[in-house]
Amino acid sequence: MVTAPPISEIARLVIALAVLPFIFRVARQIRMSGTSGPWFAITIGAVYASYLFTIIESFVAEPLFNALQHSSYGVAGVAGLLTAIETRRQVLEERLR
Amino acid sequence: MDSLANLGDILGLIAFAAAVLVTIATPSSEGSTFNPTTKGIMIAAFGTYVYVTGAKVLGDRLAGTYIENFDDYIEVLFPVLVLMAVFAAYSHQQMLDLQRSQRAVKRSYDMMLEIVDAAASGMMLLDSFGRITFANDTARAFLDLGETPDTGQIQTPGWTVKCGDQEPADDFRGLLLDGRSEGIPVAVVWPKGWRVDLRVSVSPLSEDSGRIGGYVASFERPSRI
Incomplete structure (x- = not known):
């Protein structure tokens, strides 16, 4: 059965999409060595995917998209942790120089 | 599922x-792109998802609660x-770049100043009125130039300057020419009667607008009379 997604979920996606171009525009200008950049992009991508899946599940294949939404949290968490570890490695390397 | x-x-x-x-x-x-502001915002961003995933894990136990x-x-x-974190990191990176370039410019300026001060020739910068705005060590020693303690403005001991056929003046206004000139005869006379004859070369300094913003004047060390 198709039910309309809660307004809060749509509003969340709209706000997230409105902010996205600014994140990419500014982040591209930050000089980053190592792999923290790609992990950071995966974190954001997985979080945005969860926003999208939670809306899609209201229209189609609810169990599948619900599982994808929650799996996205796991992917985002792991990528976020790798971002933090890589950032720490870069900062410590920078201090040694 | x-x-x-x-x-x-x-x-x-x-x-x-x-x-x-x-x-x-x-x-x-503060000396790194990962400054305390960026760090604080990153902790808040990750913390947001600790809350969100924590609420999902506890699930039914939190049903209906705030x-x-x-x-x-x-x-x-x-x-x-995330936007705040990347913006904080970017702003800080810009500030660090600016500080680095300021230090490089200052190093370059200090080095040029040392070279100019070490020169055997007297070198001066004149403003568009003929007043001395900068003098190297040789020119300071030779023309008895001092400095106002508060403003750093250059002070003369009260001598008068006569450039070529022009009237004597208390500055080098007689050197304000349109183009580059060499060997201009200049007589500097101290209140006590000392007189020095100089051969001064002068070259105008152009501003970005193309107007003359000042002059560079230089002279070899003659002997006092």
């Missing part, structure tokens, strides 16, 4: 909590916090 969803939530909770701890343990400093109802709203903070 439900077990996959639960696994995702639990993995997310553990990983985001670990990300918060790793970020807390990462040293930040904690469960808030997670949709808390989640919206994440992209905003």
Whole structure:
């Protein structure tokens, strides 16, 4: 059965999409060595995917998209942790120089 | 499907909590792009998802409570916090670049000043009225130039300057010519009657607008009479 997604979920996606171009525009200008950049992009991508899946599940294949939404949290968490570890490695390397 | 969803939530909770701890343990400093502001915002961003995934893991136990109802709203903070973090890092990077270039310019200026001060020739910068705005050590020593302590303006001992056929003046206004000139005869007369004859070369300095913004004057050390 198709039910309309809660307004809060749509509003969340709209706000997230409105902010996205600014994140990419500014982040591209930050000089980053190592792999923290790609992990950071995966974190954001997985979080945005969860926003999208939670809306899609209201229209189609609810169990599948619900599982994808929650799996996205796991992917985002792991990528976020790798971002933090890589950032720490870069900062410590920078201090040694 | 439900077990996959639960696994995702639990993995997310553990990983985001670990990300918060790793970020807390990462040293930040004002001299690095990872400054305290960026660090604080990153902790808040990861912390947002500790809350969200934690609320999902606890699930039924939180049903109907504020904690469960808030997670949709808390989640919206994440992209905003990420934008704040990258903007803080970028602004700080710009500031560090600016500080680095200022230090490089100062090093270059100090080096040029040392070269100019070490020169055997007297060198001066004149403003568009003929007043001395800068003099190297040789010119300062030879023309008895001092400095006002408060403003750093150059002070003369009260001598008068006669450039070529022009009337004597208390500055070098007689050197304000349109083009580059060499060997202009200049007589500097001290109040006590000392007189020095100089051969001065002068060259105008152009501003960005093309107007003459001042002059560079130089002379070889003659002997006092």
